[in-house]
Amino acid sequence: MATTRQAERSSPWRAPILFGVLALLFVLEGTTRNALFSGSWNTSLAILNMGIISAVMALGLNMQWGYAGLFNSGVVGFLAIGGLAPVLISVAPVEGSWSAGGMRVAVALIVGLGTLFLASYTWRKLRGTWRVPALLAVLIIGFALYRWLFDPAVMAIEANQAAQYGNLGGLGLPVLLSWPVGALFAAAAAWGVGKVALGLRSDYLAIATLGIGEIIVAVLKNEEWLARGVKNVTSIPRPVPYEIQLQQDPEFVARAASWGIPLAEASGIWVKLAYAGLFSVVLIALILLAELSLKSPWGRMMRAIRDNEVAADAMGKDVTGRHLQVFVIGCAVMGLAGAMMITHDGLMAPTQYNPLRYTFLVWVMVVVGGSGNNWGAALGGILIWFLWTKAESWGPQLIALLTSPLPAGALKQHLMESAAHMRFIAMGAVLLLVLRFSPRGLVPEK
Amino acid sequence: EEVKLGLHLGFTGPLESMAPNIAAGAEAAAKEISESGKFLDGSTVVTPRSDTTCIDAAASVSAAERQVADGVRAMVGGQCSGETIATLEKVAIPNGVLMISPSATSPALSTIDDQNLFYRTSPSDARQGEVMAELAKAQGIESVAITYTNNDYGKGLADSFQAAFEKQGGTVTTSSAHDDGKADYSAEVAALASAGGDALAVVGYVDQGGSGVTRASLDTGAFDKFIFPDGMIGQELVDRFGSEIEGSIGINPAAEGDGRDRFEELAKEAGFDASGPYSAEAYDAAALILLSMQAAGSSDPAAAKEKVMEVANAPGEQILPGELAKGLELLAAGEDIDYVGASSVELVEPGESAGSYRETTIKDGKLEVVAYH
Amino acid sequence: MSDSDPFSGRGNRDRSIVNPHGRGQVDGERRSGPVGPGRPDDPFLIGENMTGGYGKGPDILHDCTIAVEKGQIAVIVGPNGAGKSTAMKALFGMLELRQGSVRLNGKDITQLNPQDRVKAGMGFVPQVNNIFPSMTVEENLEMGAFIREDDIRETMAQVFDLFPILKDKRRQAAGELSGGQRQQVAVGRSLMTRPSLLMLDEPTAGVSPIVMDELFDRIIEIARTGLPVLMVEQNAKQAMNIADKAYVLVQGANAHTGTGQELMANPEVRRTFLGG
Amino acid sequence: MDILNALVAFLNFVFIPAAAYGAQLALGALGITLIYGILRFSNFAHGDTMAFGTAITIIATWALQSLGVSLGPLPVALLALPFGIIGCAIMVLATDRVVYRFYRRKKSDPIILVMASVGVMFVTNGLTRLLIGVDEIRFADGARFVIDVRSFREWSGLSEGLALRTTQVITVVMAVLVVWALFWFLNRTKSGKAMRAYSDNEDLALLSGIDPDRVVRLTWIIAAALMTIAGTLYGLDKAFKPFNYFQILLPIFAAAIVGGLGSPIGAIAGGFIVAFSEVAITYPWKKVADHLGIETGGSLLQLLSTEYKFAVSFVILIIVLLFRPTGLFRGKSV
Amino acid sequence: MIRVENLHKKFGGFSAVDGASLRIETGSITGLIGPNGAGKSTLFNVIAGVHKPTSGRVWMDGEDITGLAPHQLFHKGLLRTFQLAHEFSSMTVRENLMMVPAGQTGETLISTWFARHRIRAEERALRERADEVLNFLTIGHLAEERAGNLSGGQKKLLELGRTMMVDAKIVFLDEVGAGVNRTLLMTIADAIVRLNKERGYTFCVIEHDMDFIGKLCDPVIVMAEGKVLAQGSADSIMQNEAVIEAYLGRGLKNKDMVSA
Ligand SMILES: Nc1ncnc2c1ncn2[C@@H]1O[C@H](COP(=O)(O)OP(=O)(O)OP(=O)(O)O)[C@@H](O)[C@H]1O
Ligand SMILES: Nc1ncnc2c1ncn2[C@@H]1O[C@H](COP(=O)(O)OP(=O)(O)OP(=O)(O)O)[C@@H](O)[C@H]1O
């Protein structure tokens, strides 16, 4: 369309400049101390670390939305299921849980999955009058068998040292291993969702993922045998040293002294730098892989599919297959981010998985950053996270500023008390402004 | 010196309505101490707030990081157990900041290696369940249905109650979760009603799903006798249900003495609702932190953290809400105090409230204290 | 809508969040400007020296003039992308002219928006998407009479007389009709306005020969009742046969003008535009 | 064997609550479907706008109450509804003016409007809280029950009780009225038909002299009315809490899609299907079975525990979409 | 080459194709005509795998291809164009062609990371081939243009060009002529004849322009109401009474009212 031709040109310097600005924000946060910034490298790095994880989330969503136009509104669920991995992989095993019923649960799950496969097989292979009865028979018998195996096993596991554990426990493997496993978990879930939802004649992925996201979180909350449900798993192992260890390590104490930074602060910075290093490696590797794919025939094919599904199908491209592929990969990346996040937090608390915070905020990141552009998504992830964290302190200050001319009274009081909600307003405003003035995001797709 | 005491609470999120009263409690204590002029040679206290969101550990951690960067020496918070654990492990311990939570009640917090930096003015839920069970049995309740808010607090308390109740020979017909802030609770109530029982234990929050379930149970006639633990007790409860819940049992952490009454007066003056859950505990948390600093003679948390137990427990002169100035004087004079405060603080190892509970019953549409346990 | 468009949806076709059905191309919320006086001895409708394009894009029309007299049929032909549809839209106010004016029945209507041109008596049947598919045939016709406050039953009866098949199908959703029947609904809808001018954009595209003849028959009848008809046609030979006046457009400019017969006789026009 | 008691238990715990909940969902879904049909996008800000409209109604209710107005057994909020609707309409029209209209004029893809609605959701979310705070508010006054458990037991002599709340009755009656009015409007009035025409084919509507501006305005106003009514009824029946209105978005969407997006009948059917299945599938049928004298052997006869109740709506959704890809009622009549 | 047997396709209760049986011979240019709504496009769509038939079979070179998806049929050499041009509008004209061939190394993710060299070589070859095709179709100068900016006729040429990027066996063309200028249409006809002669493509063409059909097609199949009404050479069809009655008509009745 004619109106758009001007918009297509965007400066090649745009991305570097924006990243520069972003870096500057973090430096300011680390060095200057005023109403806007805290002047602490600890804060700055802490925001950066979660920012990088957010960037990975945004990258995953960008693959689905930016490359293929798939609307995933269940981001929170895939993050959550990825977060299960650190618990199951790296937490120390719980004594007696496997003998109590671990094996039986495993068998039950296999029976459950087998039932589903058998059901879909029956449905596909049988025709005529026996189709429905056979399907029902398979489902009912399978379900009964599954419950018969599953329920007692779960009771036994949950009864095992209920106050402290009551779950299967982990394998005690290195926590870094759980990252790819988290990706796998999410990919498996995504495959199931995609198989059903992407196959529906009109695409109903959005609502299916919205539901599945909620269901995954509900499972994590309620299936205590898995990861203690809402009772949370704490003290998940870290891939980096503990601050306390550093503070007791004479070598580090000496080094901190030589830098002239207080010990507590130095140890905090050190640990966060280590995290930042790990996370950046993941982020950069993902961006590189994604860019390589996008700038090759695969990327061209994805663009063609996005442009015109019907024509791409007629030109021999398996549209549903490719959609499934990007959907699964995107979710895998989200799962990876979920595992990274839990590793970083050291805590698995399923109640934290709130769609407002995870699904919608990640959407804001992608849209603001620039969908379709990996660098854009990464930028959006870090920037929005920065703003989201800072809005928490900026909001009240803004309200204070705005209400300063008001006479002290009920209204002022009320506004001051509600200041915390400025955070939502601020996020919404950022999204709306970017959509309005830079509709393709800060770093648009080329 | 201006001592910064962070208020690290869930101002947004699912428990956003509980946070203002908790904050108000803590602020009342801070103000009292600040205005007494006797704190650390005339130091004042400011209470910058930060938002834990209650559910988002990451946001809570970064908010706490900011507080630390701003130079807070100690924090009242967090509000919810999950987020509290994250903040403790990731911010408070590494930075050596003292944290006293008014409301995080998960048993998991008892076992964390906290370098003595974490205390709470509320008891662990492990104990509350037992007390609830005893009271229920004493009232002749043989079978109960349990509904709990689906988080670590609800689940933990429901489990401990169920275990204790069954141990005493009662039956639990069903124990099922309700999610806070859901659109509709008819399905939950239908299930509870079908399971039946002499009473319904509502392990939830009074301005959340807990009330929703209670309301629907009353309306459909599913239950007319309830057992309410701490999350449900408050003026809200009687305002809402009044005589409809006549004869129900209430239980919450509190101890005999007029600390609470004093606090309520104080709150009325300051214009906030004292009966809100954990408001009193927050007052105590703030007071404890500041009194410990006074006892240590410095606002350095590393020194103050070792004084908390001393200040909180006997021996020494008892200090009630409104008497903080007296406490400060005594401490300055090198004497020992026994802070009682609004919630009858008595800290046991590893730094949590001992768990004295108040039994109430609803009579003529009012909460009436029956006994203390 | 192309994909590099900043306001596009990344090819998303998720029906649970967006409804692609029936979206428009034209900004319907533009306000009308004032109506000016016409010029002496104008034809009934004239778009004079029209220059303009879409949005901020390049000019599509270059100094193009189209006119039609009362009781006549005027036909526009030309290669694909010449700007025929664009010229029609320009006459109807669906894109902004940078130069030139449109005058109808002695008034200058250049500043009017499409809604107000309908009120001024123009009826338009677009090239595609020219019915309301989920509404019944009758409701489609009623919508044609949307701006009228008086009794529409008589006009509807006239339309049913003109297109008898529609009377049988009046309770059926228009989207369920065949291509030719839809075209009849479309023309009928525009007649319901009781327009003083009828504009048709390729009414016979993709229509079978027999239906095409039928439509042309009806168009002749309509024109002979005194209603001027302006249409774009690719079935140029047939259209030229019934045209009182014909325009050949090339790249947005008038290339040839004359009566249908004259242009048919012109060998160059035949070879380059009418397919030999 | 006691059929009457079984029936009463069923009515009391399944039928009545599900009917009221269904009506609430249906009203919400109706708004979603209207905006989807005419403005062509799924409005993620729906729940939060409902909260906003309700907040205004509540403020108006307080004002009326302080003037001593009372409606006898009916809640005063009904009288305050028009104020809420007006306030909400002003709000959505303003939003349309500053946000959506820009994209509509640019003819941007509807998905951009969806994104914008996420932004609006965040902002409205914050605004509502600034306006009325985050606390739970109950504003129902008047008589609470039409039939309450105790008097029902006394009257009937049955062991099971039956309760019917005033708000439940109001909800269902209002829902029926509103739905009837909406149908009448869409199918019988010129403006209604113009809205359907616009939904069918924007450009052609323009060529028929329909003023799109007016259609859009009308749509928002009707949607605002639906949202405020739905929100207020919901708030009356349960309680008002801004956070809940975000949560209710999910079942509302499920209802609208099960019924077929864009179809008003579908929205209503969808609302009831979702509500009834949620309650019925997680209901332990033990009590009913006991009354009927069927041996349950201690089992609760519960198909699915209530923790997973909303999974039910999604499973139903998937099944419906597998067999009827456009929803139960083909989404087209708006 | 293609054999359709007793094919039915119902939409709801309505039979769009109602027991059609026909054959398309290898090497022919078969025309398919019929009144609006006769079911021609539906028949195409069923053969090309867009719709699943309600009943009936489709065979290609003796193999049952009923119900295969379009992309599977593509790999068997069955290609189609669309009644409304379906170009990839945001991609360049050349890219539109380059994306067509199947089995490109660069289309598997893993190889985009580890087989950069091979991809580069393949891309070079593809680009050459695409340019060849564009020149053949006389639109070589538009290679870098965004396909969305092409005119209607050029888009139809592009559609045709895509079928030339691989060795198609049979190509289905749905109303290439509708809305296309007649002069351009004749150019397209020439291209079709050349492909048929030089590359041995089989064509099946839906069209309402009888000049075009007459010039190009033998045999011609006439459909009406979902069934095959008649079949034969273009000339014989134009004489067929039933076809005239249902489809061709007898010209204008109001000729007398046309001004001289
Ligand atoms: N909405 C639009 N925005 C921008 N450019 C457009 C738009 N519609 C058409 N064009 C361009 O305007 C030019 C003329 O288009 P128009 O539709 O008027 O051609 P036409 O003569 O009607 O052709 P056809 O015979 O194929 O219908 C073409 O180059 C086309 O690409
Ligand atoms: N997806 C669909 N749903 C319902 N009915 C359909 C669908 N597709 C086609 N039809 C109906 O099937 C009949 C045959 O349509 P088809 O498109 O095959 O006709 P055609 O012969 O190609 O006509 P034309 O020459 O006008 O293109 C028509 O009556 C049409 O309304």
Ligand SMILES: CC(C)C[C@H](N)C(=O)O
């Ligand atoms: C605010 C509270 C009621 C929190 C609850 N006691 C918890 O531990 O999570």
Ligand SMILES: [Mg+2]
């Ligand atoms: Mg045209």
Ligand SMILES: [Mg+2]
């Ligand atoms: Mg066709």
